[in-house]
Every structure is written in C-alpha cells, then in structure tokens.
Amino acid sequence: MNPKNIRNFCIIAHIDHGKSTLADRLLEITGTIPTREMRSQFLDQLDLERERGITIKMAPVRMIYRLTTDNQQQTTAKNHESSVVSRQSSNSEYILNLIDTPGHSDFSYEVSRALAAVQGAILLVDATQGIQAQTLANLKNARSAGLTIIGAINKIDLFKDEDAERLELLRKHVSNVLDIPEALIFFVSGKTGKGVEELLRAVITYVPAPQNEEGISRALIFDSFYDNHKGVVASVRLLGGEIKKEDGIRLISTHTNSKVKEVGYFTPRLMSSSTLLGGEIGYIATGIKDPNKIKIGDTLIVARGLSEEKISHLALPGYKEPKPVVFVSFYSEEGEDFEILRTGLEKLKLNDSALSIEPDQNEVLGRGFKVGFLGRLHFEIVSERLRREFGANTLNTFPSVLYKVKTKKGLIEIVKPEDLPNEYEEIWEPMVRSEIIIPATHLKNLIPLQSVFRMHDFTTSTLASITPGFADEQIKVTTTMPLAELISDFDDRLKSATEGYASFSYEVIGYEASDVRKVDILIAGKPISGLSRFFPVATFEREARKAVLRLKDLLPKQQFVQALQAVSGGKIIAREDISALRKDVTGYLYGGDRTRKMKLWKKQSRGKKRLKERADVKISADIFKELLRR
Secondary structure: OOHHHEEEEEEEEOOOOOHHHHHHHHHHHOOOOOHHHOOOOOOOOOHHHHHHOOOOOOEEEEEEEEEOOOOOOEEEEEOOOOEEEEEOOOOEEEEEEEEEOOOOHHHHHHHHHHHHOOOEEEEEEEOOOEOOHHHHHHHHHHHHOOOEEEEEEEOHHHOOHHHHHHHHHHHHHHHHHHOOOHHHEEEOOOOOOOOHHHHHHHHHHHOOOOOOEOOOOEEEEEEEEEEOOOEEEEEEEEEEOEEEOOOEEEEOOOOEEEEOOEEEEEOOOEEEEOEEEOOOEEEEEOOOOOHHHOOOOOEEEEOOOOOHHHHHOOOOOOOOOOOOOEEEEEEEOOHHHHHHHHHHHHHHHHHOOOOEEEEEEEOOOEEEEEEEEOOHHHHHHHHHHHHHHHOOOEEEOOOEOOEEEEEOOEEEEEOOHHHOOOOOOEEEEEEEEEEEEEEHHHHHHHOOHHHHOOOEEEEEEEOOOOOOOOOOOEEEEEEEEEHHHHOOOHHHHHHHHOOOOOEEEEEEEEEEEEOEEEEEEEEOOEEOOOOOEEEEOOOHHHHHHHHHHHHHHHOOOOOOOEEEEEEEOOEEEEEEEEOOOOOOOOOOOOOOOOHHHHHHHHHHHHHHHHHHHOOOOOOOHHHHHHHHOO
C-alpha cells in the first residue's frame, strides 16, 4: 500500500449526536464488518456503553475502501481566499484508520489522545439539536492539534423533502459558528446511510496522508490494554520505519526493553500482520507483564544500532498529563479482596490513563486506594467496571475535590474533609469556568440556579447570528462556579430546568478563597469516614439537616436504634433516629405470669445494647450516589 493512500481520522461530537451510528455505516460501506455480523454501536465493546448509550472508550478500526470510476467525484471547496478542486484517480485503494471517540466532557482526555494520533476529524452536529457546548470544545482541541476538519450534519432522515431550505439555513449557521466552509459541511444520516459515502470520499480528498519518517522506527502509544497471553498491548501510531514480530523495542520514558510478540491492526478485532509500516495505526503486543512499565504518550522505538544518546533525543512530546478533579477512596468490602481491588485498578489505569491511584488507609475500612477522576460520570463508570470486570465489591467515600488550606506552617492540600487541621486560617477551593449553551426561551429557568450552585461572573452572549425562521436563538452563558458544586447534581438540575435542551462544558481555572464549614456525620455515635463534607457557611446547617433526613430514608433498619447526627465545630447541628426492628419475642406465650414476658423483654434489650456497642454500619455505593442528588 502506498503511504500516500493512508488516511487517519476520528469522529468528534457532543454526546448523543450519533458518532457510533455513523461509525456503523462507515463499517458497512467499506465492508469491514460482514452484514450478518453487524450490530448497532459495533465499536462500543463495553456492556456499560451499550446500556447507557454512550461511548466511554475510544475505539480504533482499520477500513479498506476502493475508489472506482463509478464512485469517483469532483469536489469544489470554497474557503476564504481560494477554491480547491480535487479528483481521486480511479481504482485507488485506501487504508482508512478511524478512531471513534467519546462525547461526554468527563472523557475529553480520550478525545485529546485520539486527536494526536490522526490528521483529520469529522465534526458531527445533530440536525435536531444544533451546536452544543462539547461541539465547540472539541472543535477548539482539533484546531489546536492542527487537524483538517470536515463538518457533518447528522440525522437528516428526520426531515422531510420540504425541509431542504431549513437544512441549508442550518448549514449556514454551522458554517458561521464553526468557521468551516459550507462546501466542507455534509448532510448525512447515520441511521439510513444517506450521504455517508460522500462524506467518506471527502475524508480521502481533504485529509492529508500521514508523514512517514525515513530511517527511524518509532511509534506514539495512544492507548493500551492488558491481555493475559500477550501481556500489555499498546495501541500505536507508527511515525516511520517498520515494526515486526521479534523486533527488540525500547519504551523511552520507562527505559523498558522487550521483544515484540505480535503486531497487527484493529478490524476492530485484533488482526495479526507480518509488519506494521510508517503512517499506519495498529497494535503491538509488547510481551510486558507489568502494567506500570507502559505509559500512555510514551515513545516506542526499535532500538537496534542506536546509541543511548540518540535514543533519548527520539522521545516524542507525548500528551499533557490529565489532572484529576474528583477524588474517591475505594475499600474492598471484604479485607481479603484487597488484592482483587488493587489488580483491577492497575489494569483499568492501563486502559484509562486519566486515573490517578494512591494507597490509602482507614481505621474502620482498612487498606484501600485514593483514586482521582476527571468527573462524576468517570467515577461512576470506573466503580461499575471494577464490579463487573474484576468482581471487586467496594465501599467508597463521598466524592470530594482537592482543597488548599492555609495554616500557620504553610499551605497544605487535602481531599478528605476529615483531614482538615483543627487550626487553620483559610480554605481555598477549585473553581471552574463553565460554558452553557441554551435556547434563549429557557434562559429565565437558568437564573435561579445561580444561587443554588454559587455561580458568579454570569455573562450571556448570542452564539451566532441565526437566519430568521431557522430555530430559536441560542445563548452562550459563561459563568464561574466551585468545582464541588459542579460534581454534585448540576447536570441533572440544568437538564431539568431547561427541558433537556441545555449543554455545558467546563475547565478548571484555579483556586479561590471560600467560606465553608466541615460537617461530620455520626451513625450510632461513630463518625463515618467518607460522609464528612464541606458546605458553604450560609447553608451548612440546612444541608446538614437534609443529609441526616436523607440518610434516615436511605439506611435500612437494624436490630438497634441508630442515631444519625451532623456535627460541626464540636456541636451537634442536626439529629434523626432510625427506630430498631422489633421482633415479638413473647408471641409464643399466652396466659400465665407477666414476669416471664418481662424476662424475655429484658434479655432482648440487653442483646440490642450489645449489638449497638459492636455496631459496624456500612454505607453502600448506591447510598453515596443518592446523597449526591439535591
């Protein structure tokens, strides 16, 4: 295959705009998947992805497409200064390496790694929803990566023939907002396949072939996973040269040497090959058994005949390290399952480099791990994968963020509120700048959320000039708010207030001094690790009462009375009691002296007292998730 006939591209979009469905049609058109084996969301391999209807992991696939005289086309693209005319030669065969990407902002790091491995991107817009917040965020990242961007308006099957003029107005709107020439914005239907082949030919026409370095065999690792037989398998983009089975390789950043066990392509299943060539995307079975030896963004090279000095200069820039913003401590339900939890987290980190993992210790729950995530959904997905894929039943603390605390001895960082020192001067909390895109008619419903989620610097602007008669005007709202508020139920409340029409993206911008109080929760007189939280001074008493009331509804009854207490500054600010389960221990008695019943009741009372003293109340993960909701 001529390297000039290779095209590496990805699909990027806001969540639920139809990326996976469009990928299905591309697989069908290219004959990559036989019709009898085809199923919806084919590239979504995790059960969780299918159940939730979202893409969690990027998915690479290699497709072969032959241009013939019958499907040859001439395309004219008008941009700001020139007109580009391109014609493909007949009977040309192309290798098309596609990477399907997630759309949710929690998985933006997956998208950034995919963008670094390709030269072009299809930016998908749902015709019924228009431009959303993550659309703009992905566009910005794709442009920063220097990619060629081709626009696609999806779900045109929902429009009738008489709506053609309306669709053209939509194309003008998308062209204005995204600054993409109208001729490079295509109408497609991922469901019916209409327009998809034309879009595919546009990728061949406009996305440049990858550069092929001469004389050096090196590759960028953009993903990895663990195989019990092959060891760590690295997903790579080969920048030049070739890599084949039995080649000696070096991972530059970890100074690890190994021998290649297998190379091949994603079809999307692993398909072994004799050689992986420059410009291609594929996999390398490294044979390495220790997951810690592989780093996403590392450079893999064939080191034969190269000096150590030369090798050190071949390292690629790699990726910007992701910064976790949500922290949760995980503990195994049973102490002997600690190794299962540790192994599961290590293997998930290999497949999800955005995770940060540190050992943790709790007096009640024992050994565990403090895990950092990119958002609340990220936490929920990892927690569920631990349970399903590794059988690790866990107990987790309440999700928290990284606070900075000013003390007399200097600045310290804490994640757990229970780690707050007794004496401190100031607490700083992380802030985010959020961009919310919302129809103008729903703006009034967003205003009340400002006080609920402590928003400030609230500004609005019209997203773009909309051609009259197309749709309701869209407003972009920019606001600053604490990250702790964002990871609560902000998404749910926003969707509810706007009937599901709003979308948002965010970025962490720094820290601000905050007036918050620590509230501890005691159950049956014992502080429960993980339930301690920071609340704003203005609302901490009200939130404490809500917390104990909700716990009263959520916790099951025990054989003894459970006192639920919220404590702040050494004072009990809220209390509720969960009554004990009652068992009629005298039910089998009838008649006779009452003293027989009294003895049984006293015995029962002593038993409940002993149970209360030894009580070990456990909070399930489901209860923690419910407590997140307001």
